[in-house]
Amino acid sequence: MCFTPRRIPKHLILEEPKRPGFLQRHWVKVIGTTTFLLLGLALSDIARAENFPASKQLESGNLAFQQGTHFVQATHLESSAQVEITGMVARLVLTQHFENQTDQWQEAIYTFPLSETSAVNRMEMHIGARHVVARIREKAEAQKLYQAAKQAGKKAALTEQHRPNLFSQKIANIAPGESVSIELHVTQPVDYKQGRFSWRLPMTLTPRYIPRPPLVLKNPERTDQQTIAADLALHLQPTDAFLANAMGWGKPTTLVPDAASITPYYYPPNTAQTNDTKLVNPMKLSIDLKAGLPLALVTSSYHDIQLYKDGDTHHISTQTPYIAMDRDFELSWQPVANQQPEIALFTESIHGEDYGLLLLVPPTSRNALASIARDITFIIDTSGSMSGPSIIQAKESLLLAIAKLNASDKFNIIEFNSNFSQLFPQSASADHHNQTKARQFVNRLQASGGTEIYPPLDAALSANTNTEWLKQIVFITDGSVGNEAQLLALIHEKLANARLFTVGIGSAPNSYFMRKAAQFGRGTFTHIGDSREVATKMQPLFDQLGATLLSQVNVQWPAGVEAEIWPERIPDLYIHEPLLLAVKFQRPIVNTQTVTVTGNSQTTRWSRNITLNIPSSTKAPLASEPQPKGIATLWARAKIEALLDEKVRGKDETEVRAVVLPIALNHELLSPYTSFIAVDETPEAERPQDQRLNTNAVANAVPFGQKVPDIAYPKTATSAPQQALIALVLLLLGSMLKARRLAYGILRKLGA
Template sequence: MKITSLDPARCLPLPDAGLGALETGRGNLPLESVEVSASISGLIAGVEMAQGFRNPFDVPLEATYVFPLPDRAAVTAFRMEADDRVIEGLLKERGQARADYEQALREGRRAAIAEEDRPDVFTIRVGNIVPGERVTVRLTLSQPLPYEDGAAIFRFPLVVAPRYIPGTPLDGPQAGDGVAPDTGAVPDASRISPPVLLPGFPNPVRLSLTVDVDPAGLDLRELASSLHLIRQEGDRLSLQPGERLDRDFILRLSFDASTSLQLDGEGTFALTVVPPPLEQARTPRDLVLLLDRSGSMGGWKMVAARRAAARIVDTLTDRDRFAVLAFDSVVEAAFDGLREATDRNRYRAVEHLSRMDARGGTEILEPLRQAVSLLGDSAHERVLVLVTDGQVGNEDQILEQTGGALSAMRVHTVGIDQAVNAGFLSRLAGLGAGRCELVESEDRLDAAMDRIHRRIGAPLVTDLSLKDLETEPGTVTHLGSIFPGVPLRVYGRYREGAAVTVRGLAAGATWEERVPATVEANPALRAVWARAHLRELEDRYAMGEHELEPQIVRTSLEYGVLCRFTAYVAVDSRQVAEGGPGHRVIQPVEMPRGWEMQAAAPVTMMAPQAAAFRVPAPGSPLTAGAADESPDFMARPAGGFGGSGPRAFAPPELEGGQAMRRRRTFARAPKAAPVTPARHSMDAIRPQLVAELERLKATRGVPDALYLADLGSRLAVLAAFLGGHPELAALARELEAADQPGTDLAALWARAIEVLTSLTSTGGAGDGGARGAFWKRT
């Protein structure tokens, strides 16, 4: 091979260009600009976000952009602007919106669609952008500002950080265009994993962010931005030019909040209750501390996490018991079980924490299970504290498998990152009526630790209820508890009333406060309530209540607020191209500031198969899988333990029958422990059944008795996971007997193909007509 040397003088690097950066006269990426305009009034912010796209290619383009929004934000409007035309978006059921979008592209018309993939991760697609054309899409949203210790916080995320994707890759078409494959644990991983730009990539997206602040009668004392330099002109703040989309924007507004009840005059209320001057009750606690030591926690985050964890241990007294678990792909305990919080044991725990460094993948599910097991049915107050950046993709799987148990204890989360997964961490804390504390820099750590120190203890007021205000049943958001320094915020729908009385228990005695109402025509109140209500419904859906889908869709459409089951779509009536786009690009995103490329790499790749399990003791049999009752685990063929990637799932003819038999001698899935019947629909396991069906089809002509028997053991657990499924359970029993003498393997193989094909079809047998996964609907 002939290699031609290039003249170094003709190949000078571009200033600040990263390795592999390219440049053309017209640019090389479709997203040109992001403009955020926020208006803060009291404790609510209204925001308009504009994204500018340009087609630098010679054919019509479809551009995809995966981006974050505040997890509590209510998206209430969507608009596309192109060629002096303005097209207002319509909110529709997600499948219908996608069908309208795809039809418009086929007909050569411009179209744009906005979808929610997580409470704080969204995707916009803009199709049929003609060569050289610019298109702007605008989102309108409202968000409440959390208020703690005399300061409200306006947090606007600007980048989707790489997330750890556990599970087995699924066969078939992917749900999105991202870099991570869809898996059994994260069936929409390809929708939340955009490619990442190399450090120093030239010509970044132009970022403009302005905030107009109206104190709304409050005594505003100070404005402070913790991660960005800002300019202030009167009541308007703006970012310095040249900032990149690589970290959250965080603005603190210092003022004194007051107890209030706001009515919008159209049936929505917002209640704020400032913590009363009470002494904090102190009862014995059983506390489990989980420390994330995965690769994404490298650098200052690991230092901050160790300090935060040590400070939490220091809050304990001799009346408490505790355990400390550090996790990445494995779980390491400072000591066995719960120990008395003596000086000696606290010292041992802090010493153990001081040796932690970042490594491995973010396997959160297993340590959460172990924490739930440790806390058990303790008579003491049960407290779980999770210290992490939360960068995982299997949020729904975690909520489904641990949400019920976590709701019976107090859960506090400490998020450490400049681009933290705040949506997931606040969902966990909300389940356990605890607090979510976010730490964005070392400078903020000490102040955050002071708040954590006070709130890890018992809340001031518990068992809250409302009276004297007639509310619509099922519309009041979760009441939770009142913590020191943190006002209670409640939203809901009401029928009539001019005041509300908040009642609860403080130090074992009844506590009440009556709050008179003021009427204020603020349309944002309804949107903020609707988003909070939808988020609670979506969390219940993720935990297995799939019958809630019609109610979620109905609420979203009635109140005009985007959710995971709906989408905004804007379709131009004018034809601008012949057929669909000739080129498609998914916009790469910035690496979050403070992350290193080597730390980010593992979180966008499939986890090792043994990652979620406790490492067996030396000399013990390999029984790690017996404790895992998730359908994802049971979808793994024998021999999946310790594998690395899809190779562990090759059918017998790809690896040889003898290889399968050798693995079978030590890795055949044991009979699973009975699974408590739950309210799960076929949708919950359909991806696993599809994967099993495709692998089974690949064995055609060489049906293997041991493979079929192992398949039966896995299907048996899936049937139990559904709370009992006669057709699937019957097939499982037949397959488990495949290695008995005289079995007609060919006939059994054909029957398994027939049954699994029926069960994996949308609306198939035993499914009651259930629809496919909402992120894949067309």
């Protein structure tokens, strides 16, 4: 039997009364829960800021804050540089002004570059009318003094070296609205190449690639400073355990355990400015140039300058009062044609000891190596850090190099980023067909991925070459890596009879690695910072690849004169590539004595003489009175550099440190084992102990023309976490309401 349900007439159906919505019925619960969650999130941020190491504080928003849609630093940076160049010595006073723009006490951390040849030999801290002269101390001791002062609420500043061209500044207990200035005194040798002198000031740096694998910490679940420092100490030198306080985006790896110290954050796009200059990290630059000889030309490679001459001094400044610190500043000057030097000696007498800088300029002959066949491997960096103008400059440089190959040469091209590939399985003849194939290969290259330098460099160094061929490697890169020591050790181990030439690309390359790679590779270093420089700067490199070099260079001092020269092993000299030797004379020097410098070219014996005149009556070929100061500092810096190079050659770290430390302390030089520490003992300037100290990193400017990965931008102290939480709550509420309506709809259909 079948039953059909009786239908109820529509007019008899009572409509379901409209019930209050979910939010209407539970608004108190919803608002209360949301408020509780937001309050808990804010409190957790405060807890993280107090208990986490600085590397974790980035997550708590202490790095910066947001005004509208703009990024603003908690601590504003403005710098000034006063430079005096005399002969072959540049003396720089770099002042960094840090202003606390918040209503809370701040510790500022700033990671910044200097030239890889710089010697930092003085630091001062200025707070209003007060100033404190820093003391040079062993690194671990300086760190302890800084930490103690920081915790006691005293103003303190700590300057450390992480690479020869990379330093950090820490300033503790900057009061709300207060400004603190750090003054660094830097001595640097002047470069002389291709008939031109030059001086360079790096102002930002390209983000360094940090090779894996990650460093496995003993207690990964712990986040307190003491545990992290103890873990890192297992992988670092004892003086580097302080790295737990580093504040960079890089994570420690087995190859780069100090990654957090060499990976500073960068200003993101759309950055608000707090000063009238409207520049990121503005720099004011003033230079007094005393060349000591008539000049034909004074130029700046990447900035517009203005200058006026007052007697023998050229006063130079930038066209605008301030410039953005987004690229290297380079000044060049060229003597008149008949004033080009061949050999020169600059001297300084200090504390009863005599020091000198000996400039050796090789012969200008371009005798081609026509009888020697060359096997050239070009390595080109196509990683992400080379994007923008850098990859264009690199490709133009390589295309020009291909065009300069001789038909008798063999060549190959290796391109690399996260992986690498070769144009040919092995070197091929540089005939027309293969050159055409090479140009097509180069034109297709694009920048992306990581900077894994070791595999392609190893492949180039390991490639078999017939002994009848001269093996040369031309390495084109920005050098933006953190594992410099590993790569230099590879070059030292596998160079054999090859020669490695480096070409640094970009507005802020890692010149330390590029210069040292060329030194260990017994080649030369060329820097190209603009596409307009490709032809002019690559031509001297081609001359060096195919011209007579000067080998077995020897300096013969007069009878009875003893001298300590650094570098101790005098390298080969190439055309356009002079050599600067730092000298300390062990016995008093008698004027008019003659020094003889000799060397062998492929065809002739080369010899030059120079007369010693020390100290006050010096009349060296390049110099006029007064003689430059800072030569003793440069000698100590050159000796320390040469001793540190022994680590690459396998010498034990402990032995190297034992020799370097006393030199750095005696000459008051910043080094891997020494730091500058300044503490303000003024009681009324101390931070009250009930006031919390925030730690923030001062961001660098993005290098001109380059793209920076998102990971290198800071996390700002915005309401983003709260906004995300509110969005999540609203999403859940919306889902619940939608589900409720859907259920009613289904029931109605069933009822129908």
